[in-house]
Amino acid sequence: MHKQLMISKDKQIRAAYLFIVLHTMQVGVGIAGYPRLVFMEARQDSWISIIVTGLILHLVIACMVFVLRTYEKQDLAGILHTIFGSIIGKSIAVIFVIYFYLLFFSVIVNYIEFVQVFIFPQMQSWFIGLLLLSLVWYAVLGGIRVAVGASVVFFLSTIWMMGLLRKPITFIESRHYFPVFDTAISDIFSGVLISSYTFLGFELLWVIFPFINDKKRVNRYSQLAMTFTVLMYLTITMVVIGYFSPTQLEQKVWPLLTLFKVLSFPFFERFDLLAVAIWMIIVLPNLILLGWMVTFTCKRVSDWKQKHCLVALIILTLILVWIFEDREFVNQLTDYTGKIGLGLGFIFPFLLLPFAMRHRMKRKKNHAKN
Amino acid sequence: MRRRSKKTSKQSYFPCEIEKLEKDLKDGFFKSSADFTVKKFEHENKRIFIAFLNYMVEKDQIFKHITEVILQSNTEWDTKALENNIPISGSETRESVKDIGLDMLKGYVAIYIENDDACVTYPVPQLKERQPERAETESLIFGPKISFTESIQTNLNIIHWRLDNPSLVTEKFIIGNEIPSEVRLIYLKDIADDENINEMRNRLNKLQTDDVLESSVLTQYVEDNSYSIFPQLYVTELPDRFCYELKEGKLGVIVDKSSSAIIAPTNFFSFFESTEDLYTRWNMGSFIRLMRLVAMFLSITLTPLYVAALTFHYEIIPTALLVSLGHSRSRVPFPPLLEALILEFLIELIREAGARLPTKVGQTMGIVGGIVVGQAVVQAGFTSNILIIIVALSALASFTVPSYLMGSAIRIIRFPLIIMAGLWGFIGLFYSYAFILIHVLKQKSLKRPYFVPIYPFRPKDIDNSIFRIPFLKSNYRAYSNMPKKIKRFEEPSRQKKEDIDE
Known part of the structure; x- marks a missing residue:
């Protein structure tokens, strides 16, 4: 494995895309159920949980960028290889591949569940999986540029849905927001923990970093993306809390999708049906970028061809989707993925920090010697 | 081919008898073509041979500038003299039958003086071409009307x-x-x-x-x-x-x-631009450009949406609309998918028949097909009224695209979209949209990205493709073309803004 990645000029992308790419990676299936989850823990003080999560996120990103900058032109696999040597480095990288794959799989099963609950209860899971996976296959074959492009175009074609919140906002009851500052610190903290799954996806930075053209701006745009995501989640959660009464909210599994039920246009009623279909466009960037991440890291670790990794990924997912079909399993999988993500996504970068600092010190010494 | 011609030039065909040259050209190269014309005459004791293809040359020029010149002079002619004295430019000296023949195919006349070393050919082509006419496929209301010709x-x-x-x-x-x-x-x-x-x-x-x-x-x-x-x-x-x-x-x-x-x-968006957008005022141009993009979107959305809604998602149709829809569909025996496919197919038939027929008949065809058949189809209970409106609207929308090829592409991708919507409703529809978007993102034109300025996102190019701003303000060429000179012109000096009453 080459630790240093040489990326040809036409494969590079501008740092500004990170704003959209990281944001689309974070927004996906999680947001539909997130307001309820965080409300169950932190009640009316959910906004504190979200802001705290946001602050932690900014720290994590700063830490990741620091580490990545230390080892220029290397992705996660390369960095792990440099720090821990061949065997341990590779095994940690394999853990990450499995973790990325878990994310990928949890996104796909969650979306399949949306479709089955809202639109087609009879549709077979594997068939919806096949539809999504065929698109992932087609896009990932185009490489990183198409993956990023898909996320940019899909972001632009779905961001208008934020405007749909205008109608529910008019139905907000302000007393749903009270009492404020009534939640115990420990509950707010568990609200932060439960948020982890929804905010995951920024790990893309580990893999995409060598492909960035102007690496100096990476920090700026990644931080902006985090701010944007946090603000978006905060808005959605506040609208949902204001719209539903606490008891109602606890019963709604996907409050955001339920929210769309009140929308109606002169030529269109029951917007939630369309929303679930459009959600495919929101979920696809997730899947495409995750698919790219899994296959690319897999290639880096194993020296297989990325094409073959992609085919393996798709066949494996199809089989797994076919085997695991029930709601219980999806729930558990999402929970576990969130917990693993807490460790590998949020805490892991800080573990690499000391190594990166030592590397920088060494380099400085070497410079001084020369 | 090249090898053979080299060989003949080495052996050197000339000098030869006029009769031999004529036989080789006529029977050998031109396979006894009836149009192969030869004129032989004697002048100052030298036999001269002139050959051309009948309808490929301007005969007036040959008589005026070649035959007359040769006959009226008293000098003895040879190859050099020919080159010096014939007033037609672009002469070639040929030494093999094949080269002479190829030249004659391009409208040259060949002149050979017996027992000389080479044959001289002059271009006097007669090219039948039509005059530049009004553009037909990309017709404009405003602006220059001239179009390219075949020459x-x-x-x-x-x-x-x-x-x-x-x-x-x-x-x-x-x-x-x-x-x-x-x-x-x-x-x-x-x-x-x-x-x-x-x-x-x-x-x-x-x-x-x-x-x-x-x-x-x-x-x-x-x-x-x-x-x-x-x-x-x-x-x-x-x-x-x-x-x-x-x-x-x-x-x-x-x-x-x-x-x-x-x-x-x-790029993708330039297929939706017309030069007319430049000739009209910038705000009109912008409006029309945006309208074409919306039209394209409607064209691939309306019919599939109808099919998806009526097949799977009745819930989305508002009550008021549902009554009239139900009423007009009550007599239709087909599922919405089949109904839509029949009507789309009919419209395509009318379009294709109208395009193949002569203009005058074509217009009648359009009226008969559009109005009479449309009316009859509804009355016979083949399709619903509302679908007729939708299909006609999306057909109209697809014709607003200035590029005929892009318009056809949009009309054709409507069929798979309708089928997908008929099979899997909204899921099939959005699957197809996602597929089309990814497909377009993957395309390149001359190795340049196809979906520029949306991706790669170049906000500065949007005024050159998706809408227009006043010419004085847009003094930059599109970055995506990578022009060597990025500026069209220096920006005009700013005038000081005055207060309301000064």
Whole structure:
């Protein structure tokens, strides 16, 4: 494995895309159920949980960028290889591949569940999986540029849905927001923990970093993306809390999708049906970028061809989707993925920090010697 | 071929008898063609031989500038004297029968003086061509109406008159091994990007084919992805559009015997631009451009949405609409998918029949097909009224696209979309949209991204493609064409803003 990645000029992308790419990676299936989850823990003080999560996120990103900058032109696999040597480095990288794959799989099963609950209860899971996976296959074959492009175009074609919140906002009851500052610190903290799954996806930075053209701006745009995501989640959660009464909210599994039920246009009623279909466009960037991440890291670790990794990924997912079909399993999988993500996504970068600092010190010494 | 011609030149065919040359040319090269015309005469003790293809040459010129000149002089003629004294330019000295024959095919006249070392050929081609006429496929209401013709000479003439700039380069290529055609790569050297030029030059040089046929065929030979339904190079018959794009830093290719020109590289959105947007005021131009994009979206959305809604998602139809829909569909025995496919097919039939028939009959065809059959179809209970409206609207919308190829592409992708919507409702529909978007993102035109300025996102180029701003404000060429000179002109000096009453 080459630790240093040489990326040809036409494969590079501008740092500004990170704003959209990281944001689309974070927004996906999680947001539909997130307001309820965080409300169950932190009640009316959910906004504190979200802001705290946001602050932690900014720290994590700063830490990741620091580490990545230390080892220029290397992705996660390369960095792990440099720090821990061949065997341990590779095994940690394999853990990450499995973790990325878990994310990928949890996104796909969650979306399949949306479709089955809202639109087609009879549709077979594997068939919806096949539809999504065929698109992932087609896009990932185009490489990183198409993956990023898909996320940019899909972001632009779905961001208008934020405007749909205008109608529910008019139905907000302000007393749903009270009492404020009534939640115990420990509950707010568990609200932060439960948020982890929804905010995951920024790990893309580990893999995409060598492909960035102007690496100096990476920090700026990644931080902006985090701010944007946090603000978006905060808005959605506040609208949902204001719209539903606490008891109602606890019963709604996907409050955001339920929210769309009140929308109606002169030529269109029951917007939630369309929303679930459009959600495919929101979920696809997730899947495409995750698919790219899994296959690319897999290639880096194993020296297989990325094409073959992609085919393996798709066949494996199809089989797994076919085997695991029930709601219980999806729930558990999402929970576990969130917990693993807490460790590998949020805490892991800080573990690499000391190594990166030592590397920088060494380099400085070497410079001084020369 | 080349080897053989070398051999003959080594052995040296000439000097020879006139009769031998005539026999070799007529029976050997031209396979006893009836149009092979020979004139033989004696002048000052030398036998002179003149040969040409009957309808390929201007006979007046031959009589006036060749035969008369030779007969009226008293000197003895030889090859050198011919070259010096005949007042027609572009003479060639040929030493093999094959070369002479090939020249004659291009409208040359061959003159040979018996027992000389070489034969002289002069170009006196007679080219039947039509005059430049009004553009038919890309008709404009506003602005220049002239269109290209089938003659490369006329086209070059039109282009040169429009672009009287010393940096205009026209590189010549001969493509086609059975029927060689002249192809010209045209660009402004000071503006066009070198990488693009090299790429196009390479593709033209590498191209191996028997016959180019037409410029839209040439695009299919040189484009990036032959399997996509979307055209990747713009084919236009309007010289003003061609020259405008050249000035913007793109390349042009024109092909002899073809009345349209190729513009490269092209992005997706330029298929929705018309030069008319430039001729009208900027706000009108912007509105019309945006309207075309909306029309394209409606064209691929309306019918599939109808099919999806009526097949699977009744819930989305508002009550008021549901009553009238139900009423008009109550007599229709088919499922919505079949109903929509029948009607879309009918519209396509009318369009195709109207295009194939002569103009006058075509119009009648449109009326009969559109009004009479449409009415009858509804009354017979084949389709619902509302579907007729929807299908007609989406057909109209697809015709607003200025590029015929792109319009056809949009009309054709509607069919798979309808089928997907009929099979899996909204999921099938959005699956198809996602597929189309990814597909378009993957395309390239001359190795440049196809979906620019949306991706790669270039906000500064949007005023050059998706809408327009006043000319004085948009003094930058599109970045995505990578022009050498990015500025069109220096920005005008700002006038001091005055207060309301000063």
